[in-house]
Amino acid sequence: MTQKTMKAGILIAALVVPALIFLYLKGFGENHYELPYMIPLTDSTTGNIMLRKNPNPKWNQPEMDTVFHTIPNWKLTDENGKEFAGESLKGKIYVADFFFTRCETICPKMSTEFTRVQDTFSQNDDVQFASFSVDPSHDTPEVLQEYAKKYDAKAGKWHFLTGKKSQIYPLAIKGYFIPVADASEYDKAVKTPDETFIHSEKLILVDKDGHIRGFYDGTDKKDVDRLILEIRVLTKIYETKS
Structure with missing residues (x-):
């Protein structure tokens, strides 16, 4: 390996590794809190759980979301x-x-x-x-x-x-x-x-x-x-x- 190649490798590592660490911390390094949703809606004709497109999917989330019951107006x-x-x-x-x-x-x-x-x-x-x-x-x-x-x-x-x-x-x-x-x-x-x-x-x-x-x-x-x-x-x- 030539000295030029080594320098190029070090430069790439210096640029790429911090970016990968940032992405890791962004996805996994924060505190994540979860609480389930209750009462998924089902299609009355098929009995299948209703789905809708996730408007803002993150890289680790599915494109489709389950549709859940909401309290009606009263x-x-x-x-x-x-x-x-x-x-x-x-x-x-x-x-x-x-x-x-x-x-x-x-x-x-x-x-x-x-x-x-x-x-x-x-x-x-x-x-x-x-x-x-x-x-x-x-x-x-x-x-x-x-x-x-x-x-x-x-x-x-x-x-x-x-x-x-x-x-x-x-x-x-x-x-x-x-x-x-x-x-x-x-x-x-x-x-x-x-x-x-x-x-x-x-x-x-x-x-x-x-x-x-x-x-x-x-x-x-x-x-x-x-x-x-x-x-x-x-x-x-x-x-x-x-």
Whole structure:
């Protein structure tokens, strides 16, 4: 090997190696945070998962993305008696649940855990909370206001929502994928509110684009700890994108 060839080789190495290191660090050297999307959409005719072209694919990402369910638009009434639309939560990370104020079984546990999560993110305006009543004829704005005080809900951060059953029940089932039912509609023997209103203990984490990112047992402290952790992960994901 001639001296000229050696010099050329050294020059190429000096130019190429830093470039390769830069590409490596760019792709792998940053902190990467991941949180799954829930509820992929399927084609009603084929049953196949729906796909769409990735608008900005990176070198290590597929050209096609799975299409995931988004929460539909809704308009209900909040604890102040004012109209509150789901659009108000767009651009926010929020946690939703379905409850009723006369509940004496799982709801007090859920609301207590909700308070704990709210307090954890009390200084983060990008994190909001929404509680939907499954007993809307009883849970008027006035009743919801009293319930909010009981659990130290922060005004403008934790929203309590009521409306018509014909609005809330389909929203729970088709929007948030949470089971809910009024047992009195098919069993006239039920007497107490806890026998009447059937709903889930799940808390639902929704991202800024209306995608569901997780379900958590609102009566289980450890699972709510997981929710707190995953809210932080989702916050970091948005910070790295900005």
